[in-house]
Amino acid sequence: MATLKDTLEARGRAIRLTVLEAGFACQILSQSVRRLGPDLRQRWRFVLDQFVVCGISPLPVVCVVGLFTGMLLALQVGMELAKLGQSEAIANMIGVILFREMGPFMTSMILTASVGSAMAAEIGTMRVSEEIDALECMSVDPVSFLVMPRIVAMAIMTPMLTFIGCVLGCLGGGIVAKTQLAVSGSVYFRNLLTSLEAEPDSLGPFPEEIYTGLIKAFVFGILVATVSCAAGLKASGGAIGVGRAVRTAVVRCFLMLIIIGYYISWMFFK
Amino acid sequence: MIELQDVHKSFGDFHVLRGVNLRLEKGETLVVLGRSGTGKSVTLKHIVGLLRPDSGKILVDGIDVPAADAEQLRVVRRQVAYLFQTGALVNWLSVRDNVALPLVEKRTLPPGEIRERVDESLASLGMLEAAERMPAEISGGMKKRAALARVLVAQPRAILYDEPTAGLDPIMARTVGRLIRDVQSSGERTALVVTHDLELAFAVATRIGLHYEGELIELADPEDFKQSRHPIIRAFLDGEDDTAVEGNPR
Numbered sequence: 001m002a003t004l005k006d007t008l009e010a011r012g013r014a015i016r017l018t019v020l021e022a023g024f025a026c027q028i029l030s031q032s033v034r035r036l037g038p039d040l041r042q043r044w045r046f047v048l049d050q051f052v053v054c055g056i057s058p059l060p061v062v063c064v065v066g067l068f069t070g071m072l073l074a075l076q077v078g079m080e081l082a083k084l085g086q087s088e089a090i091a092n093m094i095g096v097i098l099f100r101e102m103g104p105f106m107t108s109m110i111l112t113a114s115v116g117s118a119m120a121a122e123i124g125t126m127r128v129s130e131e132i133d134a135l136e137c138m139s140v141d142p143v144s145f146l147v148m149p150r151i152v153a154m155a156i157m158t159p160m161l162t163f164i165g166c167v168l169g170c171l172g173g174g175i176v177a178k179t180q181l182a183v184s185g186s187v188y189f190r191n192l193l194t195s196l197e198a199e200p201d202s203l204g205p206f207p208e209e210i211y212t213g214l215i216k217a218f219v220f221g222i223l224v225a226t227v228s229c230a231a232g233l234k235a236s237g238g239a240i241g242v243g244r245a246v247r248t249a250v251v252r253c254f255l256m257l258i259i260i261g262y263y264i265s266w267m268f269f270k
Numbered sequence: 271m272i273e274l275q276d277v278h279k280s281f282g283d284f285h286v287l288r289g290v291n292l293r294l295e296k297g298e299t300l301v302v303l304g305r306s307g308t309g310k311s312v313t314l315k316h317i318v319g320l321l322r323p324d325s326g327k328i329l330v331d332g333i334d335v336p337a338a339d340a341e342q343l344r345v346v347r348r349q350v351a352y353l354f355q356t357g358a359l360v361n362w363l364s365v366r367d368n369v370a371l372p373l374v375e376k377r378t379l380p381p382g383e384i385r386e387r388v389d390e391s392l393a394s395l396g397m398l399e400a401a402e403r404m405p406a407e408i409s410g411g412m413k414k415r416a417a418l419a420r421v422l423v424a425q426p427r428a429i430l431y432d433e434p435t436a437g438l439d440p441i442m443a444r445t446v447g448r449l450i451r452d453v454q455s456s457g458e459r460t461a462l463v464v465t466h467d468l469e470l471a472f473a474v475a476t477r478i479g480l481h482y483e484g485e486l487i488e489l490a491d492p493e494d495f496k497q498s499r500h501p502i503i504r505a506f507l508d509g510e511d512d513t514a515v516e517g518n519p520r
Binding site for chain 2: 042126134137138140
């Protein structure tokens with residue numbers, strides 16, 4: 001039977017490993033940022049490939065999930081607002097909730113499941129089949145060659161996909177508002193645009209909600225790519241090791257998205 | 271040129287290298303024989319700095335590899351190339367792009383010269399026709415040849431061959447042996463081949479050693495090695511189970 005000492009030792013080892021791996025993820029992120037200047041021009045082809053992987057491939061899923069999230073949100077919130085006789089306020093709520101919170105979170109979850117897991121598997125397979133060792137033997141920096149293009153692509157594509165998902169979510173909300181809540185389309189979209197109008201002290205043409213959402217999406221994109229690539233680079237032990245790397249990447253991304261998402265919101269809206 | 275002095279390495283409780291000593295002179299082809307899992311590949315990985323020893327020295331042209339900084343390691347890896355057992359081609363690059371990779375990454379040659387050298391390297395191994403194919407579309411033997419082309423294109427002074435004939439049919443294994451002989455024929459290039467393929471070993475070696483229980487137990491000319499009276503070597507050459515040999519610790 002495991003003694004208290006064994007249990008504490010095991011916990012201690014797990015915490016130490018988590019801290020070390022978090023440090024490794026920070027290290028590859030900082031290396032990638034440092035390699036941007038000297039290496040990005042040489043790696044533009046890989047970055048373009050990653051734009052397709054991170055932006056074009058998940059687009060249909062993001063569109064469908066965005067549309068139905070808006071519809072679902074409108075249905076649930078709209079029914080409650082109808083009881084208070086405030087059905088027309090549905091547009092204001094949909095716009096704010098989607099752009100500020102749901103959009104970046106939902107898009108990043110989709111990207112974690114579809115792109116992040118694939119990154120961890122791909123790089124993990126390269127690690128266990130000695131391809132990364134071979135790169136090192138040729139003095140090819142694996143971070144510059146494999147990680148940096150993925151981080152750049154995710155940092156750019158996640159905000160774009162988030163915006164598209166949010167727009168479709170608003171459209172889905174409009175469909176439900178018109179068909180289920182008897183709110184006319186013109187009222188819905190007028191209210192939506194009013195809710196997303198820039199305040200006089202806003203930094204640009206859009207309100208804070210949109211900036212917050214896009215900044216969140218940018219940070220989430222970097223986070224998903226970094227955590228997934230770090231898990232892949234640390235893979236060992238054949239196919240089981242690759243499976244473990246994928247699971248680690250997905251679980252850590254989900255946890256980090258929710259925690260960091262909270263703190264970004266706290267920073268903007270405290 | 272390459273020297274290992276009393277190199278030890280453990281993975282957890284498993285003591286893989288127990289004081290490996292080795293000296294490799296310019297132009298020679300040293301073959302290290304040994305059963306699977308005896309630490310032959312681990313020895314090679316130490317030479318190019320992929321692994322760090324627990325103790326001992328590894329010198330490549332006077333550079334202490336475990337203590338080398340990034341720039342020194344780059345110098346070592348430019349001089350010493352590693353041919354991996356599986357070829358380890360980057361699977362999302364074509365054969366041509368794989369072969370060009372070391373030159374492209376060096377960033378010192380114009381694209382025209384890179385193309386010329388890549389074509390030359392591929393042609394010398396009969397791989398020019400498969401240049402545009404992806405690694406997943408070619409056979410194991412072709413992967414090995416493409417990987418050898420990638421090694422040769424960088425014009426290294428020494429090549430480490432990790433089980434170059436593993437997983438190949440006898441005809442392809444002989445072809446790979448012939449390729450290694452051709453590569454070594456100039457006498458300018460040093461080679462360290464680890465294998466358990468006796469036919470390959472005697473076809474290419476200028477010296478042969480046996481890796482056993484984490485140590486190199488004999489280094490001799492191929493003829494002397496063949497005539498060795500050492501019981502472990504005799505058991506290996508005769509394909510017998512060495513656990514029955516007197517004095518075997520296992």
